[in-house]
Amino acid sequence: MQITRQADYALRAMVYLSKLEPTQRAATSQIAETKKIPPSFLAKIISQLSIAGLIHTSRGARGGVTLARPANEISILEVVEAIDGPIALNECTISPDGCPFSGDCPIQGLWCDAQAELVKKLRTTTFDTISK
Secondary structure, rough: OOOHHHHHHHHHHHHHHOOOOOOOOHHHHHHHHOOOOOOOHHHHHHHHHOOOOOEEEOOOOOOOEEEEOOHHHHHHHHHHHHOOOOOOOOHHHHHHOOOOOOHHHOHHHHHHHHHHHHHHHHOOOOOHHOOO
C-alpha cells in the first residue's frame, strides 16, 4: 500500500499547522513554500481538509488556515481518509464476499489483521505527538 502524493502533502500541511499557536493562521503560500507543495495542488488539498472539518479557512487581510481542533484531537488516519478514502490493503479487506476465494483463502486473514493494525496505529497517532 502506498498513500497518494496528495495525502502525503496533506499530512505535511497538517504538521505545519499543528506547530502554530492556536490563534495563529498560516497563508497557504507560506505552507506551500515551506513544505515544498505546489500551490495549485495545495489549494485542492486545503479545500478537501476544510470539507472534512479538519481545518478552518478564512479570507482577507487576517485570513489564513488553522486547525479546526487541537493537534492532539486530530489523527493521521483522519487526514489520510479525508484525502484517499478508507485504508484498504486488499479488496477482500473491505468486501470479503466480493472475492471468489473468500471462503478458502489462507491470506485473507493476514490482510485483515495487517490492515487493522495499520488503521489502529494511524488512528492513535495524533499531530501533537509527531510535531514535537
